[in-house]
Amino acid sequence: MSLRQALLVTLLDGEATGYELSKRFDIAASNFWNAQQAQLYAELIRMEADGLVEATTVVQTKRPNKRLVKLTEAGIQAIREFAQEPSPRTSLKDELMIKATGIDVSDAEAFLDDLSRRREISIALIDRYETSVRSMFRGRDEDTFVRTTRRVGPYLTLLRGISLERDNVAWCDETKRIVTARLAMRGASSEHRVNRTD
Amino acid sequence: MSLRQALLVTLLDGEATGYELSKRFDIAASNFWNAQQAQLYAELIRMEADGLVEATTVVQTKRPNKRLVKLTEAGIQAIREFAQEPSPRTSLKDELMIKATGIDVSDAEAFLDDLSRRREISIALIDRYETSVRSMFRGRDEDTFVRTTRRVGPYLTLLRGISLERDNVAWCDETKRIVTARLAMRGASSEHRVNRTD
DNA sequence: TCAGACATGTAACAGGTTACATGATTGA
């Protein structure tokens, strides 16, 4: 149940509506957590019942009414308690890796398409994360930023996101190289590949 | 429902019992998928019903009987069909990143402990993955291996696993540096930190 | 005029986790 904790730390950026939170989540937390908005609204209701957040309804005339959610002292306390427990290892699920494992029995073309799609997504994410870093720095260099900012947490996760996506790009390039080389070979000389003991 | 596909490609390494599969999964698939064994046995039963795998019961006297599971033609076909569909973006969930985001209100010591635990795990995984690569290569260099091996898929995912864990180590080191620097600062000079506009 | 942003929720279903049940064999 760490969706709850993910929401709590996201609320450190200030109060928000469920709708805003789901966007903030997409931008700020996208490199380490994900959630559907249906799940998010449900969890917010439970968090309110447990006293971790407070909600005030803002009546709007031109829009549906909204519920502004903010952290309570108990919510901040819950973040501190969570920090005391050791974290399990990252669990990741990447369908592209399943396909990579099965490449030797599958169609290489479709896999290469998937690879280049993934590469583009990663490039776009790097750009987004780097823009976030620049706006956090506000002209300061890294050292000054780290010494003077009130919140360094979001910067740490952005660093991880950037290196993760750069690595993704590098892997896509390397994999494309290997898969294309084998494709080219297959056409050229199938006689070399008979009776291998591999 | 890609646990199914993850199991299918894992079975490309040859037939196995559910028990063996769960271990193989831990070793070979741990850098891109995870599953509980309860889930795995249940899925294998469904896969058998769908004709993707065949199971034969091996009677044992000194051990409980076991069911050897292997891929059918339909199973291999299912891998091919899966490869045709585009993959969604990776979904990752990393509690350590939640803690990093909340570091500014939490206890830094506990976080640093978690960091060094994570670092150790990553170091151990790199070692394990590199051993796997060496045993795959069987003395060949990368280029020769790629040109002559029957299955390059597992190598591709190992490459991703190695770079992922190296990156993890680098992030842990960088993060430790930043967090310790801020810790040291806090004690030294709180007057510098009053009335910042940040 | 039409898509997309704003805004909150419910219901049904699918997927994943934890605990339990059973019990012999093997190596430290």
Place this chain on the structure above:
DNA sequence: TCAATCATGTAACCTGTTACATGTCTGA
């Protein structure tokens, strides 16, 4: 003798996903 390995499964519970419901405002 004690923990780990081999070996398969069920049941209860928790989490996560998809589809649906509703309706206005704003900008292209």
